[in-house]
Amino acid sequence: xxxxxxxxxxxxxxxxxxxxAVVRRAExxxxxxxxxxxAVFIGNVRGENLGRRVIExxxxxYEPLALNAFGIIAAEAxxxxxxxxxxxxxxxxxxxxxxxxxxxxxxxxHRAEAFQACRYVIERVxxxxxxxxxxxxxxxxxxxxxxxxxxxxxxxxxxxxERACR
Amino acid sequence: xxxxxLVFAKLRDLVGSPQLVREVVAGSTVEDVxxxxxxxxxxxxxxxxxxxxxxxxxYAKFSTPVAEGDxxxxxxxxxxx
Numbered sequence: 089x090x091x092x093x094x095x096x097x098x099x100x101x102x103x104x105x106x107x108x109a110v111v112r113r114a115e116x117x118x119x120x121x122x123x124x125x126x127a128v129f130i131g132n133v134r135g136e137n138l139g140r141r142v143i144e145x146x147x148x149x150y151e152p153l154a155l156n157a158f159g160i161i162a163a164e165a166x167x168x169x170x171x172x173x174x175x176x177x178x179x180x181x182x183x184x185x186x187x188x189x190x191x192x193x194x195x196x197x198h199r200a201e202a203f204q205a206c207r208y209v210i211e212r213v214x215x216x217x218x219x220x221x222x223x224x225x226x227x228x229x230x231x232x233x234x235x236x237x238x239x240x241x242x243x244x245x246x247x248x249x250e251r252a253c254r
Numbered sequence: 255x256x257x258x259x260l261v262f263a264k265l266r267d268l269v270g271s272p273q274l275v276r277e278v279v280a281g282s283t284v285e286d287v288x289x290x291x292x293x294x295x296x297x298x299x300x301x302x303x304x305x306x307x308x309x310x311x312x313y314a315k316f317s318t319p320v321a322e323g324d325x326x327x328x329x330x331x332x333x334x335x
Contacts, residue, residue, distance in 0.1 A: 131335050149334070150262055150327055152311035178334060190335050210335055218308070218327075219334025220263035231264040233331035237306040239313050 095177065098158035100151050102181040105191045114175035114193035123173065123195040127202035129210050131190040133183050141226040147180045147189060150218040154178065160239055161212040165194070168249065169201040174209055178219060189221075204252045211248035215241075255280055255322035259291060261298075265305075265330045268298045278320065284309065285316040287326050304331050 095101075095109050097116075107130060115123055133145050162174040175193045183189050190213065194206035213219075216237045223230050238244065259274045266272050269291070278287055284307045292299040307314045308327040320326055 147334070148263060150260065150308070150311070150329065153308050153313070153327065153329075154334075156311060156313075214332070214335045216313075216332065217334040218262065218306075218329050218332055220330070221333045222263070231267075231330075232333040233264065233304075234333040235331055236304045237313075237329050237332045240315075 097175050098155055098162065099177045100149055100154060100180055101177060102179070105177050105179060105188045107188070107191050110175045110177050110191045111193045114173050114195040116173075122171075122197060124197050125199035125202040126193055126195045127199070127206035128194075129190070129192040129206050130188045131210065132188055133185050135185040137223060137225070142185060143224045143226060144185065145183045145189065146222040146224065147178070147183060148220050148222075149178065149180050151180075153218045157217040157237075157239070158213070161209055161216070164212065164245065165205045165208055168208065169196060169205045172196045172201055172205040174205065176209065176213070178213075178217070180219075208248055208252035211251050212245070215244050215248060257287065257320055257323065258325045259287065260325060260327040261291075262327070263330050265298060265301060265328060268301075269295050280322075282320050283316065284314055284318045284320060284326060287320060288316065288328060291328070301328075301330060305329065306332075 158176045165174050173195045177191050179189045192209050194202045196202035215235045216239045221232045261269045306329040310325050
């Protein structure tokens with residue numbers, strides 16, 4: 089049985105994200121200190137966007153496909169940086185200003201791969217994960233729309249890799 | 255044959271419901287399902303060029319055939335992270 093504090097390696101939650109729990113999960117099964125580096129990305133909700141004062145964000149996800157997407161992305165990272173282990177936790181529902189909407193931890197034997205893999209994962213999440221944010225701002229609200237999700241688009245995958253490695 | 259259609263975010267707002275059950279003819283593809291939906295909800299039609307699709311919670315192409323009872327999801331441009 090998993091300890092009470094354990095979370096899945098790839099997960100979606102309506103609750104505040106415990107950053108340390110995500111880090112621990114990435115380090116799980118590392119075995120005898122195999123992971124010398126863990127890089128963490130925390131995406132926080134900003135209080136300002138496009139010149140408007142943001143009150144909160146409301147996230148929604150197609151959860152089973154989003155979990156599949158995280159799995160695809162973690163597998164891509166594993167192919168690119170062998171030995172890297174990825175943990176992802178994404179919020180849904182209302183997320184207040186300053187709270188984390190996503191936490192990614194990339195554990196690796198060495199720091200270069202950990203940093204690169206962590207950056208790659210957030211770029212790919214933004215490209216393909218079926219998650220949407222609705223911005224509630226001073227004076228209105230609006231769905232934010234970014235990339236057309238296409239996991240088969242190799243140019244997008246290459247662009248994410250290049251951002252991760254520059 | 256009946257299938258379930260899921261729509262999200264702004265697309266759900268345009269359709270007015272997160273989930274619909276519709277009849278499609280055997281041999282239909284994801285594209286056929288979309289075209290029927292866009293006919294029923296013309297305000298959603300312009301989304302086609304920016305849309306992605308999934309069948310039974312796996313990414314799918316618009317040429318993917320659908321089977322009875324499938325869950326076909328249409329995804330507007332994403333904004334996670």
